[in-house]
Amino acid sequence: MSPASLSLPALSLPPSLSLPLPLSLIASGAALRAAALEAVVLTGHLLLYPTGVREERPAAGPAAGACGQRPPALLLHGFNDNRSIFILLRRALGADGLRRVETYNYSPFTRDLRATARHLARRVEDLCERSGQERVDLVGHSLGGLVARYYVQRLGGDARVRTLVTLGTPHAGTRVAPFMDAHPLVRQMRPDSEVMAELAAPSPGCRTRYVAFWSEFDAIMAPTGTARIEHPDLDAENVLVTGIGHLALAVHPAVIAAVRRALDDLTAHARTTDRTADRSTDRTADRTVVGTVVGTADRAAGSETEGRSLAV
Numbered sequence: 001m002s003p004a005s006l007s008l009p010a011l012s013l014p015p016s017l018s019l020p021l022p023l024s025l026i027a028s029g030a031a032l033r034a035a036a037l038e039a040v041v042l043t044g045h046l047l048l049y050p051t052g053v054r055e056e057r058p059a060a061g062p063a064a065g066a067c068g069q070r071p072p073a074l075l076l077h078g079f080n081d082n083r084s085i086f087i088l089l090r091r092a093l094g095a096d097g098l099r100r101v102e103t104y105n106y107s108p109f110t111r112d113l114r115a116t117a118r119h120l121a122r123r124v125e126d127l128c129e130r131s132g133q134e135r136v137d138l139v140g141h142s143l144g145g146l147v148a149r150y151y152v153q154r155l156g157g158d159a160r161v162r163t164l165v166t167l168g169t170p171h172a173g174t175r176v177a178p179f180m181d182a183h184p185l186v187r188q189m190r191p192d193s194e195v196m197a198e199l200a201a202p203s204p205g206c207r208t209r210y211v212a213f214w215s216e217f218d219a220i221m222a223p224t225g226t227a228r229i230e231h232p233d234l235d236a237e238n239v240l241v242t243g244i245g246h247l248a249l250a251v252h253p254a255v256i257a258a259v260r261r262a263l264d265d266l267t268a269h270a271r272t273t274d275r276t277a278d279r280s281t282d283r284t285a286d287r288t289v290v291g292t293v294v295g296t297a298d299r300a301a302g303s304e305t306e307g308r309s310l311a312v
Contacts, residue, residue, distance in 0.1 A: 038245035052084025078142025145169030
């Protein structure tokens with residue numbers, strides 16, 4: 001598996017000042033910029049949070065006219081959050097009128113990730129019935145991605161979910177905030193929990209394509225690499241996003257554009273079908289996209305691994 005690399009800005013200095021800067025100094029500057037952006041995003045999100053408290057009222061029937069030609073997308077928020085985090089992403093995914101986009105507010109008082117995943121299963125069935133589509137796409141931020149993955153991988157959701165995109169999701173568990181272990185949902189997100197053991201179990205023939213966006217400045221992921229999907233049975237692509245933090249993963253324009261491309265990539269969806277039939281290879285991939293998805297896939301010999309990074 002090819003290692004992910006940090007994309008650092010080039011420095012243009014006069015010849016007399018062309019001295020090499022320590023890597024730690026450059027990295028710390030990037031971390032400070034990421035923290036500043038995270039503070040701005042948090043402030044804006046707190047202002048918008050009340051607008052997403054109430055569950056949205058889903059459309060009653062199939063989309064009219066051109067709308068609905070692509071599989072509908074259902075967006076799931078993170079721990080103690082709500083659908084307001086997806087204002088920008090939702091607008092971008094539905095901008096061309098070819099995709100129905102809805103959000104799912106699960107209860108902030110939920111104490112069991114698996115119970116929430118069962119509620120999600122019913123919501124997906126309802127969305128398929130109302131949209132007239134056989135399959136849907138899911139996008140989950142933080143805990144929302146873990147709920148969606150449990151549904152897909154452990155409750156047969158791969159029959160309904162074409163693509164699952166996760167943004168800063170603790171796929172291997174996170175050790176952040178140990179003082180919150182009294183909360184049962186937090187305990188389920190620990191690396192040694194039963195939920196993590198279930199997700200690590202074999203899942204042969206899974207028909208869903210996974211795309212996991214993760215950042216080296218995500219303070220909620222401990223360690224940061226836990227937001228990557230490492231499972232030999234899953235058709236998973238890990239995208240390293242450089243320069244932003246946890247909340248910004250759901251709102252940054254470069255990430256939003258990459259999510260939209262991931263859902264619109266018909267070639268990748270066809271490749272998932274082919275890989276599902278071939279159970280002999282490790283289907284996990286790492287990609288590195290610089291800028292607005294620049295660069296090519298870098299495959300490791302003997303596997304489906306790619307390296308990609310998104311520098312924002």
